[in-house]
Amino acid sequence: MGAVGPNTQWLESLSPWPLDGFGLERMHALLEALGGPQSAYEAVHVVGTNGKSTATRTVEALLLADGLSVGATVSPHVRSWDERVTIGGAPTDVEVALGRVRPAAERLAATQFEVITAAALAAFAEAAVDAAVVEAGLGGRFDATNVLRSRVVLLTNVSLEHTDVLGDTVEAIAHEKLAVAHPESIVVLPDSWFGPFVPAYRELRVGGAHEAAEAFAGHHLPPAPPIALPGRLESRPGEIRDGAHNADGVRWLLERLPPGDHVVCASILGDKDVDGMLAGLARAGTRFVATTASNPRALMAGDLAAAAGSHFAHVEAVADPTAALRRAHELGGPVLVTGSLYLLADLERAEADER
Numbered sequence: 436m437g438a439v440g441p442n443t444q445w446l447e448s449l450s451p452w453p454l455d456g457f458g459l460e461r462m463h464a465l466l467e468a469l470g471g472p473q474s475a476y477e478a479v480h481v482v483g484t485n486g487k488s489t490a491t492r493t494v495e496a497l498l499l500a501d502g503l504s505v506g507a508t509v510s511p512h513v514r515s516w517d518e519r520v521t522i523g524g525a526p527t528d529v530e531v532a533l534g535r536v537r538p539a540a541e542r543l544a545a546t547q548f549e550v551i552t553a554a555a556l557a558a559f560a561e562a563a564v565d566a567a568v569v570e571a572g573l574g575g576r577f578d579a580t581n582v583l584r585s586r587v588v589l590l591t592n593v594s595l596e597h598t599d600v601l602g603d604t605v606e607a608i609a610h611e612k613l614a615v616a617h618p619e620s621i622v623v624l625p626d627s628w629f630g631p632f633v634p635a636y637r638e639l640r641v642g643g644a645h646e647a648a649e650a651f652a653g654h655h656l657p658p659a660p661p662i663a664l665p666g667r668l669e670s671r672p673g674e675i676r677d678g679a680h681n682a683d684g685v686r687w688l689l690e691r692l693p694p695g696d697h698v699v700c701a702s703i704l705g706d707k708d709v710d711g712m713l714a715g716l717a718r719a720g721t722r723f724v725a726t727t728a729s730n731p732r733a734l735m736a737g738d739l740a741a742a743a744g745s746h747f748a749h750v751e752a753v754a755d756p757t758a759a760l761r762r763a764h765e766l767g768g769p770v771l772v773t774g775s776l777y778l779l780a781d782l783e784r785a786e787a788d789e790r
Contacts, residue, residue, distance in 0.1 A: 442530050443529060443530055443533065446551065447547075449546060451548055459581060459582065461543055461545055463582065465540060465553050470560075472553075472556045472559065472561075473582050473583055473584065475560040476560070476566060476567050476584070477566060478586065478587075479494050479567070479568045479586065479589060479651050480571065480580065480583055481569065481570045481589045482575045482590055482612040483591030484608075485683050486687075488667070489644075489662055490570075490644040490647070491507055492509065492664060493643075493645070493662050494507075494568045494647055494651075495507040495521065495568045496524070497648035497649075498651065498652065500659065501656055503566050505522075505523065505524070505567070506522045506558065506564040506568070507522075507567070508556075508568075508569055509570045510570060513776060513779050513783055514665050514787075516551070517529050518665065519555065522562045522564065532554040532558040535557050536554045540553065556569075569583060571615065575613065575614050576611050580615070585615060586651055587621045587623060588615055588620050589644065590612060590622070591643070593609045620637060621638045621639075621640060623641070624640070624642075626642065638650075665779070665783070666678045666780075675693075676782075678778075679774065681711075685712050685716055685773075688773065689715060689718055696722075696769075697720035697768065698720055698763040698764075698767070698769070699719055699722065700726065700759050700760050700772045701716065701726070701773050701775075702727055702736075703739055706732055709739070712774065713747075720768070721749060722766050722768075723743045723747040723751070724750075724751050724753055725740035725750065725752045725759070726752075726759035726760075727754050728756065730775065730777040736752040736759070749766075756785065757781075
């Protein structure tokens, strides 16, 4: 990571959550002030509970290989804000992109996610892309990304999360996520689609990222190479990092984790199914080091350690993430760092500062 510029510092100072409730009025006003960049191209809109970033990058790669000019945006990032916005498969200069939107965003008191989303959409218009591949943040209906000309909407999966905002059943949450689709959208549902819900859209398909890319392109596409993302089953010497942030994400991780008695070093946000995640992570190893990511929703290390006590034979609490990771390695054996992408970002930031 290089030096953080003034626009990026300003972005980091903003609230990631709307303090006045979720809605699209401010986002529409911001984009109108920017000249409506989201109308300059069609999009693949990726919604769901888990796997959105990988699906977004896969669709991006497939459309790039098909000869299209593509912009893509994902969230959150692990190493730097530049990860969030790519054009032609390469990170764009987020500092410059933020400069385009900052005056209007400051005037409207936009949130952090609204700002970075608007910056991405404006950068795509500036680059005259043929397609945008956009990962939703939270939900869909009132998410800041629900402003697109979505030719295709891809639902990766649905599980119970953010029930206070999205609903308390998977059916209700699916409705909220698929509210981003328009009557002319092609909707791609997961292979494991569970519901009687049949949306009235242009076309309904079942499949994943490859099907979504083919739906946008209008023809068959060869398979994409495997997509490697920071913090997604990322191997390091004696260590694996994965941003599994809910019980379904933990299950996905466990199916792919090499065997061994891992020392689990984790931070978990307080609005997650903490006990369900801990029960799953206990299958990875018997020792647990609780820490606290910088996200304000993260549980305090002591509280997480107390919750982990009934699942792990050995539990410690180390508030500082870097010290917690160091302690996990001192306990011996392979280390699994997980529970939140925000934890992985904190570690990356600290490691960059040491370099």
